[in-house]
Amino acid sequence: MSSPASGDEVARFDLDNAHDVSWSESEVISDHxxxxxxxxGDPQCYGxxxxxxxSSSTIVIRVTEGTIPDAPQACPAIGRPAxxxxxVDSPVAGRxxxxxEGDGD
Structure with missing residues (x-):
């Protein structure tokens, strides 16, 4: 992953209890x-x-959410835009x- 813009989540690969989350919109930022x-969820709890x-015609993006190390025992049940x-490896080029879909594992 490239450096995120202000407001973008920083990708983490140290997540526990990982599961897929639905995303609602995509926007092409550049060719790649x-x-x-x-x-x-709460950024102090989830990553x-x-x-x-x-493929030549599609880009499939699966977003996974999980608990971050050292998260508080009790995390508030909030939802926030993220x-x-x-x-992507190859240019988006109209794909x-x-x-x-999957279980996030």
Whole structure:
């Protein structure tokens, strides 16, 4: 992942209890970057990362949420707008960008 803009989540790969979250919107930032929008939890409790699968016609982006190390025992059940900047290997070039499915493991 490239450096996120102010407000983008920083991708983390040290998450516990990981599971997929739905994202609602994507925006092409450059030939090799896409920003996805989703509802996130308390940043003191939860972190995010993305998995990308590319084909000649589609870019499948799966966003995963999990508990970060040293998160408080009790985390508030809040929802807040969040974004994650995702790098793609090949230029977006008009390919369809779709949410991935899975269990986040």
């Amino acid at each position: 970057q896409v920003r996805v929008h989703f509802i996130g 995010y990362n993305a998995t990308v699968t590319e 974004t994650l900047l995702v790098d 369809e960008i779709v949410p991935g």
